[in-house]
Amino acid sequence: MGSVSQFIRKKYGVNCSFPDPVIVVLGAAAPVRILQNNPNRFAWTIQNMGAAIAYISPLANVGPLLGIGLAATGGLIGFDADVDGPIPTHEQWGIGAAATTLVIWEVIGGS
Numbered sequence: 001m002g003s004v005s006q007f008i009r010k011k012y013g014v015n016c017s018f019p020d021p022v023i024v025v026l027g028a029a030a031p032v033r034i035l036q037n038n039p040n041r042f043a044w045t046i047q048n049m050g051a052a053i054a055y056i057s058p059l060a061n062v063g064p065l066l067g068i069g070l071a072a073t074g075g076l077i078g079f080d081a082d083v084d085g086p087i088p089t090h091e092q093w094g095i096g097a098a099a100t101t102l103v104i105w106e107v108i109g110g111s
Helices: 005-014
Strands: 024-027 032-035 041-046 054-057 068-070 076-080 093-098 102-108
Touching: 024 032, 024 093, 032 041, 032 102, 041 068, 041 093, 068 076
Parallel strands: none
Antiparallel strands: 024 102, 032 093, 041 076, 041 102, 054 068, 054 093
């Protein structure tokens, strides 16, 4: 078990897995579910690697008025159960102001 795994195990009290990052391409036409509801997810981080603003929200009708804006080429947001309670367990939706690419990292408990 590596140092990070040991730290996470101590922090949450369970073994956790760190799935490979997921790449999601967003368009401007329709929202995309970028994270499924998962009661075992302790944390997630999303980074916008594309050239357009991305908006994320737990609401399927995400957009500039109902979403958190992630700046192009590096905008970053994350939620952790230790600080944010159940927020990381909820599904998230995304849409771009134009085509853009997100990278998503998760910490999943119970493995």
